Amino acid sequence: MSLYRLIVFTGPKGAGKSSLIKSLFPELDVRFEEPSYYRDYMLAGGLAVREVAGRRDAIEVIMAAIAKWNINVGLLVVDSSRQLEGVAEPRFLAVIERAEKKALVANKVDEQGSQVSDLEKFAFEKGLEFFGVSTKTGVGIEELKKWITTGEKTVKTMPKPVPPPVPKPPLPIDLVPVVAKKTPDKSRLTQEELEVLELCDGKRSIGEIAMKTGKSYGEIKKIIDKLLSQGYLETLKPKTT
Known part of the structure; x- marks a missing residue:
């Protein structure tokens, strides 16, 4: 101790x-x-x-x-x-x-x-x-x-957070990347992008991939968006239980 x-x-x-x-x-x-x-x-x-x-x-x-x-x-x-x-x-x-x-x-x-x-x-x-x-x-x-x-806690009056200048629609709870049936040459991918793509099995969500790699949700979402735009992924579907 x-x-x-x-x-x-x-x-x-x-x-x-x-x-x-x-x-x-x-x-x-x-x-x-x-x-x-x-x-x-x-x-x-x-x-x-x-x-x-x-x-x-x-x-x-x-x-x-x-x-x-x-x-x-x-x-x-x-x-x-x-x-x-x-x-x-x-x-x-x-x-x-x-x-x-x-x-x-x-x-x-x-x-x-x-x-x-x-x-x-x-x-x-x-x-x-x-x-x-x-x-x-x-x-x-x-x-x-x-x-x-x-150990004493005073009654708090929390400041109102500054709202973002443009309201954004809420994100889905989580999304599951679906790999395209035919993908471009993977040799163009970085090691980080290849690692994320290999974890896209149609079952893992973006949040679960983030947990697996130790990266933030935002970092993985950025990579997923790039893979989607380049044709390695077919779509993103809502996560179901």
């Missing part, structure tokens, strides 16, 4: 974990590059901040050791302006599963396209406390720090 009580920050790369740590604990000399596996910052009173890398391979390596961590507070930090698929990945929830207190922290609520309501619903479903913050404007930082240090 860890000698120190840990405040663990986990979540996808680019969610703003380092910036959030600096906003909550400005006295720390925070490094803003992704750690190889995890990085510790010492606090007073037997506490330590532990920032966990967001990469799948990093979490797989440390997963066995996590059971021995003495996690006082576990924070799953996400970028509220990005697609929600990455938030639900079990590896992030597994990191903070044993924490005495755990919360989903939606960072960057000041940015356009913030999906605060969907994230708050997800947090409720998973039994997590929820905080919406912005390290840029300072919104929600004091409330989150109070909860971390005392």
Whole structure:
């Protein structure tokens, strides 16, 4: 078991974990590059901040050791302006599963396209406390720090997210790529595109392919759209259960 009580920050790369740590604990000399596996910052009173890398391979390596961590507070930090698929990945929830207190922290609520309501619903479903913050404007930082240090949660007044300039129609829940019966020469494809095409078996959805490759839904959708335009895929059909 860890000698120190840990405040663990986990979540996808680019969610703003380092910036959030600096906003909550400005006295720390925070490094803003992704750690190889995890990085510790010492606090007073037997506490330590532990920032966990967001990469799948990093979490797989440390997963066995996590059971021995003495996690006082576990924070799953996400970028509220990005697609929600990455938030639900079990590896992030597994990191903070044993924490005495755990919360989903939606960072960057000041940015356009913030999906605060969907994230708050997800947090409720998973039994997590929820905080919406912005390290840029300072919104929600004091409330989150109070909860971390005392366990008390003030009544929040969430800022309304800035609506996108042009409303977009909702995307289908998920789509299944269907490979064309006759495809062009595959030698023109990059290794990344070829890997995605090989996973298109008419059953896997874009979201499932993203989980399989460790990439975001948006990255895989971009590759799928390219393969579709070049004739490697015939169509995209709605995912059925």
